[in-house]
Amino acid sequence: MRRVEELRERTIWKSDPHTQVKHLVYRHYLQCWMGKILQKFPEATIVDAFAGPGVYTDGPPGSPVVVARTFLDHTAYQRFGRLNLLCLEERPDRVEELRRQFAKLPPSPQLNISVQPPGTFAERQPQLSALAHCGRAETPVLWLIDPFSLKSAPFSLIRQCLAGPRDEVLFTLFTNELHRFCQREHFDKTMTPYFGGDHWQSATAERRAGARKEAFATAYQQGLQSQGLFTGSFGVKISNQSARYHLILATHNEAGLKCWAPVTWKLDGYSGQGASADTADAPSLFDEALVVDRLDVALRAHAGTAQRWETLSSQAARLNHMDKHLRQVLDKLAAQGLAFRVDPVRARTAWPEGCTVRFYAPEDVADESS
Template sequence: MEELRDRTVWKSDPHTQVKHLVYRHYLQCWMGKILQRFPEATIVDAFSGPGIYTDGPPGSPVVVAKTFLEHTAYQRFGRLNLVCLEERADRVEELQRQFAKLPRSPQLQVTVQPPGTFAEQQPRLSALAHRGRAETPVLWLVDPFDLKSAPFSLIRQCLAGRRDEVLFTLFTNELHRFCQRENFDKTMTPYFGGDHWRAAVAERRAGSRKEAFAAAYQQGLKSQDLFTGSFGIKISNQSARYHLILATHSDAGLKCWAPVTWKLDSYSGQGASADTADALSLFDEASVVDRLDVALRAHAGTEQRWETLSSQAARLNHMDKHLRQVLDNLAVQGLAFRVDPVRARSAWPEGCTVRFYAPGDVADEAS
């Protein structure tokens, strides 16, 4: 990491490529939903970098711009304001050169800020992103070089507006390696916004501890009444190098997040490596919907609208197809019935109402 700090442009790595794949998939959905509903929206890349790697792949701000320009619904989009911040002047100059190579579009407004740090510039970036309108949707990409550059207090500021979202790179590998180092708690506590990270230290295995740190960070977000998702970026069968954390004010944001995670990791929807992203799984997904099955069974004795069930599935990082899969299984056991509409072309159409029963309700009294 220190070596990268000394260079204007550096070589890409597999972790970065998977991360940018997540970005592209999420942006495809986010842009499709937001830019066809609102006349204007903003994406802030708070640690933009030079926009290019020495071996050719584009950096994150160029990935955002190209995703917008190449989107199939581009002609129906409102305006996207892309605001980029980079600390070093040489990288700012290179980023401007990279943007100059892209096609011009009246619907895409790119603003490369003068060199500056995220901590100093966040309030100004927020004002610029919202353009004086609190309702303007803003997506923050926060991918710092180190833990100290993006404390939880800054992430919370990025989420001040009710249509603000953050996609944050959580350095779980560094957290695992250094969490027991003397005085490192002075870095950890501001990073998490509290000392709830300490419970994760008890985990001894690298993979388990990293996942526990990701869960602890999400715990902090949930305490702010935010919805959150997590996805591990790893190499081959190793534990995650870091996690991408989504924070949003609405479970509608999770409706974009879940398909991304399941597309890149079709077995668990929890993490992808460079050699498994976009690969087909050899496993049956039934084993990973257990939490959703338990959650639906808890509705025994009640009727639930499809919208409620779909939102519940999204909060558990599942898609509607998983919800239908679990409902099919419960229906076979006599534990779930569609009560409205009476007639439909599919078993569980959007807008339907489902009544749930407990196993005791369907027990054979004669047995």
């Protein structure tokens, strides 16, 4: 049976390497998100809006079970507030299977699982949102949006999921389909609602598959940024092929990016931008040679000014880098005389939180006598 038929006709289907990478991203992100959110707030919600049946024929758990297991196995679990896990799935047979899978988990008073009656995301989003926020707009809600097709998650619905001040979305962007079909006649009628505008068109100028897929991911992120949101992206690939799809994070809070950057660097120690399905779990060969060029360029642009650590750390996060990368680049610049810690004068480490760094241009350090 072909895979498309398997997905259409069977209740459960076989997993694939891309799914494993996607679930690794989920697990790492959830580890961090739960650690931060559930120790700060008494209650939070994760909505798995395209939940699936909760298991694959070859054994791995589906995303709703991945979420529940990450919660139950978390090292800080005892200190957590309550997590509501709301699941929506269109097909009755998959809903039934999902309920069976959840019944196998140990019960926990802190984990409130609710599998909704079968229904479609577009119809149920307002109801899900009301349930997820528990009567308070400020309740943190993480939406997992992982459909099978472009049409079931247009940008207008994604925006609705981000209406609350602590709403976040982790979205599967179909960059392979976008790349293949973007120039087909009438496909713009699908693309424009998917992106919430026609800014996707800039990506079509790219000829190479990989570059065009990245350009679609960037365009989608720009649409989110224009709404004042912070975003991250990660390409899910097989081996040296270009990405099949991208996972896009949208968050109101920069702290969300601080969880996202370590995830992407853990899965892709070379650039932090995309993992191959066959290497995602392997230890990185490149840890010693992290690609931090973007950050290097950004920091050099501060020449002639003094910057506070918070500003630099925030800039690093927006470029999908962690504080450890910031310190690496500062070390490199300091060795060339281009960065100096001016405050505090005495410290146990070179770049402590709260420090102030003054930047210089290469001309400032050139030896005029030579």
